[in-house]
Amino acid sequence: MNQRRVLNMTLNRRDFLKKASLGAAVMAGSGFLVGCNTTNVTPPAATPDKWDMETDVVVVGAGNGGLSAGAAAAEEGKKVIICEISGFIGGGSIYSGGGLHTWGTKTWEEYKAHTEDLHDPVLAKTYVETFRQTYIPWLQKIGIPITPAGGDRGYLKDYTMGSGEQGYLRQKAYFDALQKFIEGKGGQILTNTRVRQLVIDENGAVNGVYAQKKGENPIFIKAGAVVLAAGGFQANKGLTAQYIGSYGDTVRNMGTPYNTGSGMLMAQGVGALTGGSFSTFSGTLIGISPNRQTEENPEEYEKARSGDPQTLPGIGNGRPPAPGWVSFLFPEDTTGILVNLQGKRFMDETSPIDAKYPRVPQTIIKQKRGMALMIADQAIFDKNKSSDAILKMNESQGVKVIKGNTLDELATKLQDAYGVYKGTLIKTINDYNTAVGNGTAAQLDVPRVGGHFKVAAGPFYAFPTGVAIYHTFGGLIINEKAQVLDLQRQPIANLYAAPPTAAMFREPYAGGIASAGTFGYIAGKVIAKGSV
Ligand SMILES: Cc1cc2nc3c(=O)[nH]c(=O)nc-3n(C[C@H](O)[C@H](O)[C@H](O)COP(=O)(O)OP(=O)(O)OC[C@H]3O[C@@H](n4cnc5c(N)ncnc54)[C@H](O)[C@@H]3O)c2cc1C
Numbered sequence: 448m449n450q451r452r453v454l455n456m457t458l459n460r461r462d463f464l465k466k467a468s469l470g471a472a473v474m475a476g477s478g479f480l481v482g483c484n485t486t487n488v489t490p491p492a493a494t495p496d497k498w499d500m501e502t503d504v505v506v507v508g509a510g511n512g513g514l515s516a517g518a519a520a521a522e523e524g525k526k527v528i529i530c531e532i533s534g535f536i537g538g539g540s541i542y543s544g545g546g547l548h549t550w551g552t553k554t555w556e557e558y559k560a561h562t563e564d565l566h567d568p569v570l571a572k573t574y575v576e577t578f579r580q581t582y583i584p585w586l587q588k589i590g591i592p593i594t595p596a597g598g599d600r601g602y603l604k605d606y607t608m609g610s611g612e613q614g615y616l617r618q619k620a621y622f623d624a625l626q627k628f629i630e631g632k633g634g635q636i637l638t639n640t641r642v643r644q645l646v647i648d649e650n651g652a653v654n655g656v657y658a659q660k661k662g663e664n665p666i667f668i669k670a671g672a673v674v675l676a677a678g679g680f681q682a683n684k685g686l687t688a689q690y691i692g693s694y695g696d697t698v699r700n701m702g703t704p705y706n707t708g709s710g711m712l713m714a715q716g717v718g719a720l721t722g723g724s725f726s727t728f729s730g731t732l733i734g735i736s737p738n739r740q741t742e743e744n745p746e747e748y749e750k751a752r753s754g755d756p757q758t759l760p761g762i763g764n765g766r767p768p769a770p771g772w773v774s775f776l777f778p779e780d781t782t783g784i785l786v787n788l789q790g791k792r793f794m795d796e797t798s799p800i801d802a803k804y805p806r807v808p809q810t811i812i813k814q815k816r817g818m819a820l821m822i823a824d825q826a827i828f829d830k831n832k833s834s835d836a837i838l839k840m841n842e843s844q845g846v847k848v849i850k851g852n853t854l855d856e857l858a859t860k861l862q863d864a865y866g867v868y869k870g871t872l873i874k875t876i877n878d879y880n881t882a883v884g885n886g887t888a889a890q891l892d893v894p895r896v897g898g899h900f901k902v903a904a905g906p907f908y909a910f911p912t913g914v915a916i917y918h919t920f921g922g923l924i925i926n927e928k929a930q931v932l933d934l935q936r937q938p939i940a941n942l943y944a945a946p947p948t949a950a951m952f953r954e955p956y957a958g959g960i961a962s963a964g965t966f967g968y969i970a971g972k973v974i975a976k977g978s979v
Contacts, residue, residue, distance in 0.1 A: 723950020
C-alpha cells in the first residue's frame with residue numbers, strides 16, 4: 448500500500464471517529480436508540496466524505512444466507528460484495544449436517560401442524576412456500592448441487608447439499624459452486640473481512656458498511672443495500688446469558704466463533720426492532736467437558752478450517768455427543784430417562800409434544816446448572832450400538848460418566864459428584880419402573896407415553912448432558928420481503944436480514960440452512976427487482 452493511500456485512510460479514520468460520535472449523539476437525541484440496550488448494540492458510522500469502494504449490495508456473512516443473497520442479486524446483474532470475517536466461506540452452514548429441509552413439511556398446513564403454529568405466521572408461510580416453489584428450483588437452475596435426501600422422517604425427507612460426496616465434502620461442493628456462480632457474475636467475496644458497523648445517511652437510511660480486512664486499515668464501502676446474514680448469537684455468552692436464562696452462559700456453541708450476533712447488534716444500532724423467541728433455539732445434547740477447541744477461539748477455528756475438509760471441526764471433535772438413550776432428534780427412539788440434579792424426571796422424553804426436536808435441550812437448559820443426567824441400565828446401554836464408542840469419546844474429553852453396579856451405588860456417586868438428592872433419585876427410578884411394569888407410565892405425574900423400558904438391571908450409567916446450540920431463534924424483526932423493521936415496524940431503508948440473524952422460529956424448528964438460504968434469496972431478489 449503506498450504512503451498516500453495510508454494517509455488517506457488515516458484521515459478517513461479520524462473523520463469517521465469524529466462523525467460517528469456526532470452521529471451517535473444526534474441519533475440518541477432524535478430517539479434512534481430508544482429501546483436498544485446501549486451496552487450491547489453497535490452504533491452506526493456516519494457517511495464519510497469519501498468512500499473507499501462502491502457497490503450495489505453488501506452482504507455480511509458468507510454462510511448459506513449470505514451466499515444465497517449474493518447469488519440471487521448477482522444473477523440479476525447487481526454488483527455484489529460479500530464480506531466474510533473468516534478466512535473461509537460457509538460459516539455454521541458448512542458445519543451442518545447439510546440437510547436443506549423444512550422438516551419434510553411440504554405445505555403451509557403441514558408446516559403449521561409440525562410447528563404447532565408457534566412460528567411467525569407471515570414469515571413461516573413465506574418460507575415453506577418459497578423454499579419448495581422457488582428456492583430449491585432456483586438452486587437447481589443455477590447449478591448448485593443438491594440431492595433428495597431419501598429418508599422417511601423429519602429432516603431426512605427433503606434435500607441434502609452436494610451430489611453424494613462423503614461427509615463435509617458435500618457441503619464444500621455446494622458452497623464452492625455458489626462461490627463460483629457469484630464470482631462468475633462479477634461478485635466479490637472478501638474473506639478475512641469483518642463488517643464492524645453499518646453506515647447511515649442524515650435520514651437514518653443505511654448506505655454502506657464500515658469494514659476491515661485482517662491486518663489492514665478499515666474502509667468504507669458504499670452500497671445501495673446491505674443484507675445481514677451473520678448467523679445467530681450462540682457464540683456470544685453475554686447474549687446467551689441475557690436471553691436464554693440463568694444458565695444461558697453454560698451453553699456450548701456448535702457453530703463458528705463468529706456467530707456472535709454482530710448482525711443483530713449493528714441493526715439495533717440503527718433502530719431495528721428485535722423479537723421472536725430469544726429463549727429457545729435449535730440445539731443438541733452434549734457431554735459436559737472442559738474442552739472448548741474451535742468454538743470460542745477464532746485462531747483454532749481458522750487452523751481447523753485450513754485442514755482437510757473431511758475433518759472439519761464439528762460433532763465429535765471437541766464437542767462429544769450424548770449417547771442415543773434419549774434421542775433428541777427422534778424421541779420415539781428413546782429408551783433411557785432424564786433426571787435433573789434434584790433427582791426428578793422433568794419431561795416426557797418420548798412425547799411428540801414435550802420432546803419434539805429441539806425441546807429436549809430447551810428444557811434441560813432450564814434445569815439446575817443447565818444440565819441433566821441421562822440414565823440407562825445395561826439392557827438400554829446394549830440396545831444402542833454406539834453406547835460404548837460414545838462413552839469412550841466422552842471420557843477421553845474429560846466428561847465424568849458415572850457408573851454403579853446397583854441403583855444405590857449410582858445414586859451415592861451422583862450425590863457426591865453433582866449434589867443429586869440420592870433418596871429422590873432412587874424413588875424416581877423405582878416409581879418409574881413400577882409404572883412401566885404396571886403399564887401406567889403414561890399416567891405418571893411426568894408421563895412417559897412411549898419407550899416403556901425399565902431402568903432396572905445393573906450396572907447403571909449416568910451421562911451428564913449439557914446443551915449445545917446450533918443456532919438461536921430470537922433476532923431482528925423482518926417482513927416477508929426480508930426488510931428489517933424499525934421500532935414502529937417500518938422498513939429501515941436499504942437494510943435486509945435472513946434468519947437466524949432475523950427471528951422466525953419458536954420451540955419446534957424446521958430448517959436452519961434452508962430458512963437462511965430462502966430469506967437470503969428473497970432479500971437478493973427484492974433488492975434487485977422488488978420481488979422474488
Ligand atoms: C453442527 C451443526 C449442524 C447443523 N445441522 C443443520 C442441518 O442439518 N440442517 C439445517 O437446516 N441446519 C443445520 N444447522 C443450522 C445451520 O447451520 C444454521 O441455521 C445456518 O448455518 C445459518 O445460516 P447463516 O448463513 O445465517 O449463518 P452462518 O452459516 O453461520 O454464516 C454466517 C457467516 O457470517 C460471518 N460473520 C459473522 N459476523 C460477521 C461480521 N461482522 N462480518 C463479516 N462476517 C461475519 C460468519 O463468519 C459466518 O461465516 C446446523 C448447525 C450446526 C452448527
